Amino acid sequence: DAGVIQSPRHEVTEMGQEVTLRCKPISGHNSLFWYRQTMMRGLELLIYFNNNVPIDDSGMPEDRFSAKMPNASFSTLKIQPSEPRDSAVYFCASSFLLFERAYEQYFGPGTRLTVT
Amino acid sequence: GNSVTQMEGPVTLSEEAFLTINCTYTATGYPSLFWYVQYPGEGLQLLLKATKADDKGSNKGFEATYRKETTSFHLEKGSVQVSDSAVYFCGAGGSEKLVFGKGTKLTVNP
Numbered sequence: 346d347a348g349v350i351q352s353p354r355h356e357v358t359e360m361g362q363e364v365t366l367r368c369k370p371i372s373g374h375n376s377l378f379w380y381r382q383t384m385m386r387g388l389e390l391l392i393y394f395n396n397n398v399p400i401d402d403s404g405m406p407e408d409r410f411s412a413k414m415p416n417a418s419f420s421t422l423k424i425q426p427s428e429p430r431d432s433a434v435y436f437c438a439s440s441f442l443l444f445e446r447a448y449e450q451y452f453g454p455g456t457r458l459t460v461t
Numbered sequence: 462g463n464s465v466t467q468m469e470g471p472v473t474l475s476e477e478a479f480l481t482i483n484c485t486y487t488a489t490g491y492p493s494l495f496w497y498v499q500y501p502g503e504g505l506q507l508l509l510k511a512t513k514a515d516d517k518g519s520n521k522g523f524e525a526t527y528r529k530e531t532t533s534f535h536l537e538k539g540s541v542q543v544s545d546s547a548v549y550f551c552g553a554g555g556s557e558k559l560v561f562g563k564g565t566k567l568t569v570n571p
Contacts, residue, residue, distance in 0.1 A: 387563045438504070448493070450505075
């Protein structure tokens with residue numbers, strides 16, 4: 346298996362621009378998680394999906410952030426408009442959830458976002 | 462909800478030294494426990510796990526034992542190598558999502 350795939354690996358954009366991050370989870374996994382990692386705040390869970398349905402988006406910083414999962418093999422995280430404080434590494438992870446019990450998550454390589 | 466507390470770093474050791482990184486959790490019920498490792502520029506990788514009390518997870522010379530009585534899952538390695546330099550995250554999962562500690566940065570010097 347190729348593991349969790351994220352694209353792009355690096356993104357540099359100017360403040361005010363729209364940014365879209367993409368994730369392909371491991372085939373057969375039914376849960377998908379978006380995290381953000383910064384030096385100041387560490388690893389933060391932004392949102393997670395189960396069977397393509399958003400379950401908990403309480404970690405999404407503000408309305409500028411949105412996430413979708415149109416099917417079991419693809420998810421996007423969009424920031425519009427982007428701001429310098431959004432600069433971080435964004436990770437996608439997938440897992441298999443059974444009987445409401447979490448199993449190990451498998452992380453992608455991350456997208457390093459720089460907003461100037 | 463679940464929470465995880467792990468020792469703050471950074472931790473600096475010499476090669477072949479003994480490593481312990483403490484991790485304690487609070488949870489309702491009996492969560493599964495995990496240790497993840499993050500090498501520079503990479504995502505988190507599962508290092509080891511334990512799913513019930515007294516289970517010992519082990520991988521690459523690292524070990525951790527699920528201690529229900531002390532709600533702990535301390536990571537240990539008898540002899541660290543320079544290649545073990547990374548950030549280590551403890552995680553607990555008893556429901557749909559995992560809760561992670563803040564990470565402990567380990568540097569091993571030759």
